[in-house]
Amino acid sequence: MSPSWRTASFARPASGGEPGSGAEPASAAGLAAGPARGSTLARDVALVCLADGLVGLSFGATAVAGGLPWWVPIALSVLVFAGGSQIAAVGVVLAGGSAFAAVAAGAVLNTRLFPYGLAVADVVGPTAEPQRDQAGRAGSAARRWLIRLVGAQLITDESVAFALRQTDPARRRAAFWTCGVSLFGSWNVAVLIGVLAGSEIRNTGAFGLDATFPAVLIALALPALAELRTRVCAGTGAVIAVALTPVLPAGLPVLAALAGLATGWRPGRRKTDRTAPPPAGPRRGDIAVPRTNPLTGER
Numbered sequence: 246m247s248p249s250w251r252t253a254s255f256a257r258p259a260s261g262g263e264p265g266s267g268a269e270p271a272s273a274a275g276l277a278a279g280p281a282r283g284s285t286l287a288r289d290v291a292l293v294c295l296a297d298g299l300v301g302l303s304f305g306a307t308a309v310a311g312g313l314p315w316w317v318p319i320a321l322s323v324l325v326f327a328g329g330s331q332i333a334a335v336g337v338v339l340a341g342g343s344a345f346a347a348v349a350a351g352a353v354l355n356t357r358l359f360p361y362g363l364a365v366a367d368v369v370g371p372t373a374e375p376q377r378d379q380a381g382r383a384g385s386a387a388r389r390w391l392i393r394l395v396g397a398q399l400i401t402d403e404s405v406a407f408a409l410r411q412t413d414p415a416r417r418r419a420a421f422w423t424c425g426v427s428l429f430g431s432w433n434v435a436v437l438i439g440v441l442a443g444s445e446i447r448n449t450g451a452f453g454l455d456a457t458f459p460a461v462l463i464a465l466a467l468p469a470l471a472e473l474r475t476r477v478c479a480g481t482g483a484v485i486a487v488a489l490t491p492v493l494p495a496g497l498p499v500l501a502a503l504a505g506l507a508t509g510w511r512p513g514r515r516k517t518d519r520t521a522p523p524p525a526g527p528r529r530g531d532i533a534v535p536r537t538n539p540l541t542g543e544r
Contacts, residue, residue, distance in 0.1 A: 286407070286419075286420055286423060287423075289407070290407065290423055290424050290427050290428075291427075293403050293424065293428065294427050294428055294431035294432075295431075297328065297403070297428060297431065297432055297435075298431045298432065298434070298435035299435070300328055300435075301322070301328070301431075301432045301433075301434075301435030301436040301439060302435045302436070302438055302439040302442070303439060304318060304322075304328070304331060304332060304335070304436060304439060305318045305319075305322075305435070305436040305437065305438065305439025305440040305441075305442070305443060306439040306440070306442045306443035306446060307335075307339075307439075307443065308335050308339075308439075308440070308443065309439075309440050309443035309444055310443040310446060311335075311339040312339070313335065313338065313339070315440050315444065317335075318331070318335065318436055318439070318440055319433070319436060319437060319440060321334070321335070322432060322433050322436040323433060325351070326398055326399075326401070326429060326432070327351070327354070327355055327358070327401065328401075328432070329354045329355075330350075330351035330352070330354045330355045331351065333347075333350040333351050333353075333354050333499075334347040334348065334350055334351040335347070336350075337350050337499070341494070342494055342497070343494065346494070346497055346499075346500065349500055350499050350500065353499075353500070353503070357402075358400055361400050361402075361405045362397065362400055364405060364408075364409060365400065365404075365405050365408050365409070365417075365421055367414065367417070368396075368408055368414070368417045368418040368421045368422075369392075369393055369396030369397060369400070369421070370389060370392060370393045370396065371388065371389050371392045371393075396421075396422075396425070398429075399421070399422070399425030399426065399428075399429060400425070401425065401428060403424055403428055404420075404421050404424040404425040404428065405421070407420040407421065407423075407424040408420050408421035408424075466479065474509045475509070477508050477509060478505045478506050478508050478509040479505065480505070481504075481505035481508045482502035482503065482504065482505025482506070483502065483505075484505075485498070485501055485502050485504055485505055486498040486499055486501065486502040489501050
């Protein structure tokens, strides 16, 4: 993928930067800003890939060491490509939960991707193409759908965050695809390495890898707990899950915790009281006559 944000138009001054031309400061700043933005984006994406790669390494090792077949974490990483959902689903299965509970737990976490898709809908699809004949339009439509499907697969917390940081549409598109493709590759490679390591290391708890799952889920939840109303809902759900853990099978207490959302629901209030306009004085034709006090004669 060619980083189009590096080739954004920063025109050179036609006068060669002569004093008094008025174009030298703007052009110099524009030419310097392009590579600077590119290097910053590459550095930030590399750091995110490194951090997520460590999580993917732990995920692959823990899943295989817990008894899952080697192909399960790899298939989840390629087809689902959502770290939080993968960790939640595998955690439910390793705890003894059913496949239905595992899928439901992962699906609940993935509901956040719906508003993400709406936020980056303009950069997920392909760029505008010139008009073509009927056969060309059919092939172009198939290509557009293919690109959109691939882009939808690359929607993650990180790729959306990088895209929304940009104001220019071209840079938004470049940031999304750069982060999405890089993260997809690094995550799957890390999971594969983790699977190979987990096949040799049976006791992942000795390395602290068993603490990765709850740590990642807590890291995903903390940014959403900014408002008091959200904290009340989350706290209620946590109490419900802990209370039902000894009673329900593994995975179901997490789903039952959704009942905590009821504490944040507020019924809409219908406004029935309307402020009446002040009474107008008696009118004669189209001219309003002010009211007067019959005793004092004051208006």
